Amino acid sequence: MPETHATSFLSQGQRCAAWITCPNGDGPHPAVVLVHGFGATHDMKLDQYEQAFAAAGIATLAFDFRHIGASEGTPRQLISIPRQMADIDAALEFAARDPRIDPARIALWGTSMGATHVLLAAAEHPELAAAVVQCPVLNTMNAAAGSGLRAMVKLAGPVAGDLIRSALHLPRRYVAIVDEPGSTAIVTVPGAKEGWYGMVPPGAAFDNRVTASVGFELVRLNASRRAASIQAPLLVCVSDHETLMDPRIAVKTAQRAPRGTAVRYPADHFEVYHPPLVDSILHDQVAFLTQHLAPGVPSEAARV
Numbered sequence: 001m002p003e004t005h006a007t008s009f010l011s012q013g014q015r016c017a018a019w020i021t022c023p024n025g026d027g028p029h030p031a032v033v034l035v036h037g038f039g040a041t042h043d044m045k046l047d048q049y050e051q052a053f054a055a056a057g058i059a060t061l062a063f064d065f066r067h068i069g070a071s072e073g074t075p076r077q078l079i080s081i082p083r084q085m086a087d088i089d090a091a092l093e094f095a096a097r098d099p100r101i102d103p104a105r106i107a108l109w110g111t112s113m114g115a116t117h118v119l120l121a122a123a124e125h126p127e128l129a130a131a132v133v134q135c136p137v138l139n140t141m142n143a144a145a146g147s148g149l150r151a152m153v154k155l156a157g158p159v160a161g162d163l164i165r166s167a168l169h170l171p172r173r174y175v176a177i178v179d180e181p182g183s184t185a186i187v188t189v190p191g192a193k194e195g196w197y198g199m200v201p202p203g204a205a206f207d208n209r210v211t212a213s214v215g216f217e218l219v220r221l222n223a224s225r226r227a228a229s230i231q232a233p234l235l236v237c238v239s240d241h242e243t244l245m246d247p248r249i250a251v252k253t254a255q256r257a258p259r260g261t262a263v264r265y266p267a268d269h270f271e272v273y274h275p276p277l278v279d280s281i282l283h284d285q286v287a288f289l290t291q292h293l294a295p296g297v298p299s300e301a302a303r304v
Contacts, residue, residue, distance in 0.1 A: 037112030057295025195270030
């Protein structure tokens with residue numbers, strides 16, 4: 001079994017905890033940078049993707065965003081889209097400098113809210129060899145609407161309060177990332193709380209809170225608009241019974257991308273991480289990445 005080694009890289013002067021999993025055999029290997037979802041950490045189900053891709057000859061670099069998990073950054077649990085995009089840029093640079101990785105064959109992979117990050121990054125990085133997203137949350141206004149108007153109104157006070165506290169350099173105002181319907185949280189759709197906690201392995205911790213001001217960023221974010229600017233081959237794994245976003249948005253995003261492909265699965269937002277569906281999805285993702293990253297092919301030949 002390929003081994004995963006802990007490492008780290010700097011993003012805007014702060015340390016991001018990271019993990020590299022390399023295939024057996026000599027490199028340099030093609031690689032995929034893994035981008036997790038909203039408030040999630042490396043502990044939460046990424047190992048199955050690391051192992052599947054490494055077994056197919058593809059290295060992976062996973063990391064925790066700053067302020068989250070094992071990475072540096074205060075205040076804790078701050079989610080800022082611009083900061084997280086800077087972390088992805090730093091992760092791509094770090095991967096490209098690793099002698100075990102072929103810098104000409106690097107892809108991005110994102111799940112849930114990480115799919116938004118991947119689309120935004122892919123639009124700015126034409127050098128990417130491929131991009132993969134699964135159960136994508138690409139239009140966060142549409143996702144917020146799924147929780148209902150009342151849930152959105154309940155967040156208005158905490159969001160405004162945290163924005164003021166941030167401007168005045170006061171202790172931040174937090175809200176839950178996910179909770180039951182009717183609660184004050186970023187996500188309150190039925191089944192979401194069980195889904196989030198179902199990704200936390202025994203002995204791991206999930207800090208279910210976030211600085212409330214992120215709500216202001218989320219209501220303006222629509223990564224699907226950037227699809228036409230993505231030059232890399234793009235695989236969109238669509239959950240037909242998606243609970244966090246209208247799945248038609250994901251299908252249309254693949255259609256807008258010049259080299260986009262949508263594959264649909266009979267899944268909700270969280271079933272994709274668990275058997276039996278995860279096996280089918282991993283099979284398709286490995287096939288797609290193998291096609292475009294050419295693992296096992298000598299580096300110079302793969303670039304021809």
